[in-house]
Amino acid sequence: QKTLGASAHYVRQSAAQAAATLNAEDYQILSDRIEASDGAALITLAYAKIIKEGGVVPLAVRTGITVFEGDYQTDLRLDALRLIQLGLGDLGPPTKMAAVFDGYANGVDLAEYERQLDPIRIRLMDAFPSSHEVLDYELARTLSMLAPYNPSLLDRILEKITDDSDPVTDIHYLIVAARIPSDRSTAQSKKIAKSLVSIDEKLIRLKLPQDTNWDDRFKELYTQLVKIDADLPRQIVEQPGFGLPGHVLFLSQLPGQFLGTAIAAFERKIEADDDFLWSSDVVFLFGESKKPEHREMIRDLYKDFALQPAVLAVLSASPEEQDRDKFFEGLDSSQIEVLEACVSALEKLAPPQSPDETVRLFAALRRMGNDKREQKLQSRIVTLLQKWTGQPIGDPADVADLTKQRALIQAWGDWLSQENPEVYARILKLGGEETEKLYAMLETVDWEAGSSERGAELFRKRACIQCHGNRSALGPALAGIAKRFSRKDIFTAIVAPNQDVSPRYQTTVVGTVDGKVYTGLVVYRSVDGLTLRNSNNQTTRIEADEIDFESKKSSSLMPEGLLKDLTPADLADLNAYLQSL
Structure with a gap:
């Protein structure tokens, strides 16, 4: 009994494990001996119930709320919030919900407990914000498990996001906001839009790195926010801070009629910043524009090695002869997306005027592997070689058979090396000489x-x-x-x-x-x-x-x-x- 209220967490943990082995009668006897003012012991005993029964444990939730509302130290009140989370079936991963909500939604369905949850929601909503930031952080997470439909709570959640708040904290409260399904007022929509747009600016200013899954998780959050507020994408592109490379992600949900507004916002950012960090996504965005000056802007970016794949992809959609050299340079790429874009462009342009171009196209054919995607491209290249040279060498469909494919490539190599031996030797040896x-x-x-x-x-x-x-x-x-x-x-x-x-x-x-x-x-x-x-x-x-x-x-x-x-x-x-x- 004494260890139930011990100051050390590991002692209380052991006590809970022991209490979980008691039968119902002994558990009740032990429970009756606990003072109502002993918050730590109450939490430990309720936790024993969770260990014993698993799933949703209403007693643990009620106990957690009682202790959280009591006059206790912050650490114990934090333990009380964790008890509530456990009593609600613990945090995710939730079923049929994006991975970004793994730490903010229940791992079990609470539908059958809905009537019991309303008074719990009310008490927890009334407690937010509390007297301590750490408590608010976890209280908000606990509220997100309950998905309360409450515009007033949303206002209080959004107040936690300021110009000076940490972006990690901002994301936390935005995820919580995405779990509050109430209709958004115009003010709330604008606040969420501003908060989302500010994330990238804060990350850049604080030089914070993002991991591999950043874009995917952030897009999941944004998608859920848009499901609740269909006007959010428009509000975002109208934000003064909109137009950073990371903001392209927000265009995934943008209605087509506002795309021009988005492009104009990016253009203003680019004109105002000589060191604007172009990305492939921004190139693709300007590729959607029909303005000649934007196409020229993209063409000028080709000299930036990092952007060449994206530039080629955009230019290949409506190829022009002035970009012919770029498409042939792209044939040297090992990236299938670049090869596909360049071949698509060359299929639409005039036949070559020099043997160099024909041999370079053959070099791309020879270099590719044997998966289905590459075989489809090889077939297109063979068709293009036949068109350019007038030589009916092989059948484009032969690339699907490895034996016939090797014979086909050999036949083209033999013909090209005989027709243009110097060009063939020079181009086909480029790769081997590089090392x-x-x-x-x-x-x-x-x-x-x-x-x-x-x-x-x-x-x-x-x-x-x-x-x-x-x-x-x-x-x-x-x-x-x-x-x-x-x-x-x-x-x-x-x-x-x-x-x-x-x-x-x-x-x-x-x-x-x-x-x-x-x-x-x-x-x-x-x-x-x-x-x-x-x-x-x-x-x-x-x-x-x-x-x-x-x-x-x-x-x-x-x-x-x-x-x-x-x-x-x-x-x-x-x-x-x-x-x-």
């Missing part, structure tokens, strides 16, 4: 002259940061890499990314029952499906019952050509930066 060129250059580098600051800027400009070190995290962390690998090994891995690919970062190919094929890294997997992120940092959710096949390739999403056109001084700078990690 030797690198090794020769490494011998000329003055490593001591390298600058980690310049290297960091180069790391960003070459799109390395897009996959190593930010919220995308498509590649491994590079901290300590210089201690684990030699300088030569590091640069070899950059110039030949497919040479030794860790299984963790090998590309996954997923085919669906309706014939679609997706390629990328699996960033989230559950029993009911998975989420793939491709080389453009775009995510695709595929439900389990939609998956026809799934396989891994020994290739990497890391593109080739990352060291292209770099000088020995650039290599020294990049090495200095990698040494600093």
